[in-house]
Every structure is written in structure tokens, then in C-alpha cells.
Amino acid sequence: MAAAALRFHPATFFSAHPREAGAPKCLLHHCSPHRILLRRRTCLLRARSSNGRLPQIGASFGNSNVVPAEVLDGRPAGDGPLEQGGSTVSITVVGASGDLAKKKIFPALFALFYEDCLPEHFTVFGYARSKMSDEELRNMISMTLTCRIDKRENCGDKMEQFLQRCFYQSGQYNSEEGFAELDRKLKEKEAGKLPNRLFYLSIPPNIFVDVVGSASRIASSSSGWTRFIVEKPFGRDSGSSGELTRSLKKYLSEEQIFRIDHYLGKELVENLSVLRFSNLVFEPLWSRDYIRNVQLIFSEDFGTEGRGGYFDNYGIIRDIMQNHLLQILALFAMETPVSLDAEDIRNEKVKVLRSMRQLKLEDVVVGQYKGHTRGGKSFPGYADDPTVPKGSITPTFAAAALFIDNARWDGVPFLMKAGKALHTRRAEIRVQFRRVPGNLYRRNIGTDLDKATNELVLRVQPDEAIYLKINNKVPGLGMRLDRSNLNLLYSERYRREIPDAYERLLLDAIEGERRLFIRSDELDAAWAIFTPVLRELEDKRVAPELYPYGSRGPVGAHYLAANYNVRWGDITSDDGNL
Ligand SMILES: NC(=O)C1=CN([C@@H]2O[C@H](COP(=O)(O)OP(=O)(O)OC[C@H]3O[C@@H](n4cnc5c(N)ncnc54)[C@H](OP(=O)(O)O)[C@@H]3O)[C@@H](O)[C@H]2O)C=CC1
Ligand SMILES: O=C1O[C@H](COP(=O)(O)O)[C@@H](O)[C@H](O)[C@H]1O
Numbered sequence: 171m172a173a174a175a176l177r178f179h180p181a182t183f184f185s186a187h188p189r190e191a192g193a194p195k196c197l198l199h200h201c202s203p204h205r206i207l208l209r210r211r212t213c214l215l216r217a218r219s220s221n222g223r224l225p226q227i228g229a230s231f232g233n234s235n236v237v238p239a240e241v242l243d244g245r246p247a248g249d250g251p252l253e254q255g256g257s258t259v260s261i262t263v264v265g266a267s268g269d270l271a272k273k274k275i276f277p278a279l280f281a282l283f284y285e286d287c288l289p290e291h292f293t294v295f296g297y298a299r300s301k302m303s304d305e306e307l308r309n310m311i312s313m314t315l316t317c318r319i320d321k322r323e324n325c326g327d328k329m330e331q332f333l334q335r336c337f338y339q340s341g342q343y344n345s346e347e348g349f350a351e352l353d354r355k356l357k358e359k360e361a362g363k364l365p366n367r368l369f370y371l372s373i374p375p376n377i378f379v380d381v382v383g384s385a386s387r388i389a390s391s392s393s394g395w396t397r398f399i400v401e402k403p404f405g406r407d408s409g410s411s412g413e414l415t416r417s418l419k420k421y422l423s424e425e426q427i428f429r430i431d432h433y434l435g436k437e438l439v440e441n442l443s444v445l446r447f448s449n450l451v452f453e454p455l456w457s458r459d460y461i462r463n464v465q466l467i468f469s470e471d472f473g474t475e476g477r478g479g480y481f482d483n484y485g486i487i488r489d490i491m492q493n494h495l496l497q498i499l500a501l502f503a504m505e506t507p508v509s510l511d512a513e514d515i516r517n518e519k520v521k522v523l524r525s526m527r528q529l530k531l532e533d534v535v536v537g538q539y540k541g542h543t544r545g546g547k548s549f550p551g552y553a554d555d556p557t558v559p560k561g562s563i564t565p566t567f568a569a570a571a572l573f574i575d576n577a578r579w580d581g582v583p584f585l586m587k588a589g590k591a592l593h594t595r596r597a598e599i600r601v602q603f604r605r606v607p608g609n610l611y612r613r614n615i616g617t618d619l620d621k622a623t624n625e626l627v628l629r630v631q632p633d634e635a636i637y638l639k640i641n642n643k644v645p646g647l648g649m650r651l652d653r654s655n656l657n658l659l660y661s662e663r664y665r666r667e668i669p670d671a672y673e674r675l676l677l678d679a680i681e682g683e684r685r686l687f688i689r690s691d692e693l694d695a696a697w698a699i700f701t702p703v704l705r706e707l708e709d710k711r712v713a714p715e716l717y718p719y720g721s722r723g724p725v726g727a728h729y730l731a732a733n734y735n736v737r738w739g740d741i742t743s744d745d746g747n748l
Contacts, residue, residue: 272310272313366391373401406488442498516692552590566589566590602624
């Protein structure tokens with residue numbers, strides 16, 4: 171397709187939500203997936219012109235490949251009125267000296283800049299208490315920037331151009347002076363343009379409200395939009411989460427708050443809805459009639475080293491299950507939304523969450539890793555971390571059985587398993603189907619028919635893949651069946667590098683697309699499922715089952731699954747060499 175045919179009118183992009191404070195002339199449809207699709211195509215086309223390769227369309231656009239001609243107005247990308255004179259976006263990373271900012275946020279912003287996905291006029295500010303000059307911030311950032319795709323042309327130049335747009339302001343988090351000085355500098359950079367401001371709160375949660383209070387009062391945009399990305403944890407339970415929401419809403423409207431769950435920005439999680447709603451073969455099977463159980467599995471092969479102070483106050487259920495895995499579950503189980511608009515999708519997710527049973531203590535297993543020596547190397551236990559309080563019973567592993575009490579999912583166990591310091595790093599969604607009734611080939615399968623049921627696996631990471639386990643005839647004159655995989659391995663199918671979740675989410679926040687951010691009623695519903703059991707675990711001081719660092723976790727997880735006649739899919743040997 172000729173590049174000219176895909177050009178668009180940039181004035182329709184980067185506009186605010188109508189209900190946001192100070193939103194200029196924004197209309198809801200500006201932020202529709204239709205627009206997002208266009209923007210994605212545009213930054214990929216720009217990327218193509220810089221590296222000469224055609225992007226993989228199916229891999230990159232998420233929602234659809236079709237760009238209707240009526241919305242392409244033929245103007246060259248980047249020279250419409252808004253980009254020419256009109257608007258600018260300032261992105262302030264609050265907590266710029268911290269781990270997340272260095273590891274994820276600045277690199278994601280650079281990747282977006284490299285792919286020409288950021289607006290033409292933008293600046294990046296770091297804000298934290300540490301004293302730093304602009305130059306020192308740039309040095310700090312430059313240590314973590316990489317050209318994601320090797321041998322890209324001009325990467326060094328692009329890095330330099332990006333760094334020249336990065337500035338720093340030191341200040342206290344509850345200080346009016348710090349934010350007033352930031353505001354002054356922002357205005358200087360914004361001169362003459364419609365100012366839009368995005369604040370990324372990459373700071374410990376106890377200072378969220380201070381920062382929002384000061385920044386919103388003193389450093390909000392006077393005429394454009396002002397948005398805040400808030401990092402988890404969003405409280406520790408229903409009460410504290412509600413309190414946080416109420417405090418934030420003293421200063422911000424819900425439309426200004428972008429609660430991030432970076433798992434929603436992962437490619438395979440985005441693809442979950444595409445797989446389900448755009449393939450006839452899956453949706454009809456997506457219910458209790460055909461699905462026996464669903465498994466959501468997260469494991470890391472490292473412990474909490476260095477983060478013990480944070481982790482001990484939360485534990486694995488709050489760190490992974492209540493947010494990342496539950497969000498995936500909601501997307502997996504929701505009814506077909508009216509459209510791909512954020513509110514339609516979030517409406518369906520919240521219905522699932524509100525239909526879920528509160529988790530019961532007997533449906534939970536908790537574990538904690540202990541020190542282990544393997545191959546002459548010693549791995550420390552969780553409790554050996556000097557930042558972890560002595561005698562801590564905080565779980566570093568948990569398994570749970572959850573249920574959705576609605577017509578579609580009645581009686582289907584949704585099993586979750588999450589753990590640190592396990593034998594592998596992996597995140598996956600496993601769907602185990604029911605057995606074939608009256609299977610003609612049952613004699614060829616053996617006595618355990620459940621072992622021969624179909625299983626659909628979406629491997630979120632690493633090595634993104636979707637595969638379906640089927641029964642197949644082994645070639646030959648006899649009639650022997652085996653288990654084989656219909657396999658979509660992303661690295662083989664798509665040559666394009668998969669963007670980091672933070673890139674997708676930052677870009678969405680800049681564009682006012684809320685689909686992948688958590689709405690406050692979703693958050694309330696999510697906490698309602700977990701709060702009672704978290705309280706009971708703490709009140710009863712339930713001792714976690716110890717498991718060795720690098721193992722497969724507590725055996726209790728298998729008993730829990732067995733209670734529901736389920737085998738964890740990740741322990742079977744028939745995944746082939748996937
Ligand atoms: N790191 C990660 O991988 C992940 C982090 N998160 C969340 O992102 C946010 C930031 O995480 P991360 O970067 O690891 O956090 P850090 O502990 O690195 O803190 C970020 C910055 O905040 C300031 N800070 C730290 N502690 C305090 C304190 N007690 N009082 C005031 N300021 C403080 C420091 O800056 P200075 O001293 O210069 O002011 C620090 O550089 C947190 O909410 C975290 O839960 C979420 C997912 C993953
Ligand atoms: O939110 C969190 O996520 C990370 C895992 O993220 P991933 O993208 O690397 O899979 C986890 O290590 C951390 O404990 C948790 O807070």
C-alpha cells in the first residue's frame with residue numbers, strides 16, 4: 171500500500187478526554203481504538219522509513235489491520251496544525267532516580283521516540299529529591315538506553331536527540347517550591363504551544379497523595395490536559411485502596427488517573443481478546459460447556475533480593491495475583507464488549523470481577539522459599555534477606571482456586587499460581603478443555619482420558635507463543651495416537667521485536683486511551699475478592715509451606731488442584747520442546 175494513502179490528520183491525535191479538567195476541544199471519538207489503530211500504523215510507517223523494513227501488520231496493530239479510507243485525509247503525517255504550532259506533551263517522571271524509572275520508563279520513552287511514536291513536540295522531565303543536573307540525569311538515563319533492534323541505523327544520533335529533550339528538577343515530594351520550579355521550567359519549554367502534561371508516579375505508594383496534591387495544584391496544565399499514571403500497589407486491601415482512591419479524587423477526576431498494570435500492556439495479553447473474538451473456532455467453546463478449568467501461572471526464577479522491604483508488606487497475593495493475574499482472568503472471562511472502547515471493555519471486566527466469589531482460606535495455599543545449595547552455589551532464603559523482618563510469614567508463593575458465579579463459568583475452577591525463586595521464569599494462561607464424549611479412539615488413548623484432552627496455552631513470556639495440544643495419529647500402519655502441538659511461536663512467525671509493555675501503556679496514556687488502565691470500580695471489585703482471605707491469613711498467622719529456592723514450589727499446590735480434579739499444565743511432560 172502506498173505510504174501516502176496512510177497519512178492522517180495529526181490534529182485528531184493527542185487530544186484529551188472531554189471530562190478532563192482543562193480539556194480543550196476533545197471529543198470521545200478521538201480516543202477510539204479506530205484512532206489508535208491509525209496512530210500505530212503511522213508510527214510503524216515512520217519506523218519503516220528509517221529502517222527500510224515493512225512492519226508485520228498482524229503483529230503490531232492489535233485490534234485490526236483494516237484502515238478505512240474515509241478516515242485518511244491524505245495530509246502528510248506530522249505537519250497538521252496541531253503539530254505545527256499547537257500542542258506539546260511534557261512527561262514528568264516523579265521518582266526519576268529510582269529503579270523503575272531507570273529500568274523501564276526512560277527506556278520505554280526512548281523506544282517510542284525512536285519509533286517516531288511520540289508527538290513532535292515533547293519534553294521529558296525527571297523529578298526526585300536527589301540532587302542532579304540535567305546533564306547528570308542524561309548520563310544516568312543513557313546507561314539504560316539500548317537500541318532494541320540491533321544494527322538499527324542512527325541509533326546513537328537518536329539517543330542524543332532524545333537526551334537533549336530530557337531535563338531534571340530536584341525537589342521534595344510534598345513541596346510547593348519544587349513543583350512551582352518544575353512548573354516554571356515546563357512553561358519555558360512549552361512556550362507558545364497548547365501544553366499537555368503527563369506525570370508518572372514512579373515512587374513508593376506512601377507519597378502518591380502528597381505528589382498528586384502538590385503537582386495537581388501547582389503544576390497542572392493551564393489549558394491542555396493533565397494526567398497521572400499511578401503505579402501499583404493501589405492499597406493493601408479494600409479499605410486502604412478505597413482511601414487512596416478517595417484521596418486521589420480530592421485532586422483529580424477519574425479520567426485523569428491512569429492506574430497502570432503493566433501485564434495489560436503485554437503483547438499476548440492484548441492478543442487474548444483478538445484470539446477469542448476474531449476467530450470463530452474459539453468463542454463458541456469459551457464456556458463451562460467445553461472448558462474444564464483455566465490456569466493462570468506466573469513464576470520467577472529469582473527471589474525478592476533487594477526488594478524485601480517493599481515485598482514483605484505485600485506478599486505474592488497482592489504483588490501478582492490481585493492485579494496481574496486477576497486482570498488477565500477478567501479479560502479472559504468477560505462477555506463480548508459492545509465495542510473496543512475503553513468503557514465498554516472495562517464494563518465487561520468489572521461484571522466478571524463482581525460475579526466472582528470471595529476467595530476462601532481452604533482454596534489457598536501459601537509458601538515461602540528457603541535457602542538452597544545447588545551445583546556448589548548457595549541461594550538465600552527469603553528470610554535471609556536483611557531487609558525482611560525476622561520470622562516473617564509473608565508468602566512468596568501462592569496457589570488459589572477462584573470461581574465466577576455466572577452462567578458462562580458456573581463451576582469452572584480458575585486456578586492461579588504465582589511464585590518467586592522457582593525453577594523457571596514464565597507467565598502463561600492454560601485452558602484445559604473437557605474430554606471428547608464417547609471418544610471413538612479411547613482405546614488408543616489409554617485409561618486416563620483427561621490426559622488426552624485439548625489444552626490451549628498462551629505463553630505470555632518468555633518466548634511468546636500460542637499453542638494448542640491436540641491428539642494426532644502417529645504416522646504408520648498402526649493406530650497409535652500421540653499429543654502434538656499446533657504452534658504459533660512469535661519469534662518464528664513475526665520478525666518484528668515485541669514492544670515492552672511500558673511502551674504501549676505510556677503511548678496510550680499520552681493519547682488518552684484508557685482501555686488498558688484500571689478503573690476504580692474494577693479495583694474495588696478486585697480487592698473485594700481477596701481482602702477477606704488476606705485478613706484471615708494474617709490474623710491466623712498461617713505458616714507458609716517452605717520450598718527450596720529454584721524448586722517447583724510447595725506440594726500443597728498440587729493437592730489444591732487435585733481437590734478440583736485438576737492437574738497443573740506446566741508440570742506435564744508433553745509440552746514438547748516448546
Ligand atoms: N521496580 C520495579 O520493578 C517495580 C516497581 N513498581 C512500583 O513503582 C513504584 C516505583 O518503584 P521503584 O522505582 O522500584 O521505587 P524506588 O524505591 O526505587 O523509589 C523511587 C524513588 O522514590 C524516592 N524514594 C524512595 N523511597 C522513598 C521514601 N521512603 N520517601 C520518599 N521518597 C522515596 C527515591 O528518590 P529520591 O530519593 O531521589 O527522591 C527513589 O529513587 C513503586 O510504587 C513500586 O511499587 C511496580 C512494578 C515493578
Ligand atoms: O509488578 C511486578 O511485576 C514484576 C514482574 O514483571 P515482569 O514484567 O518482569 O514479568 C515482579 O517481579 C514484581 O515483583 C511485581 O511487583
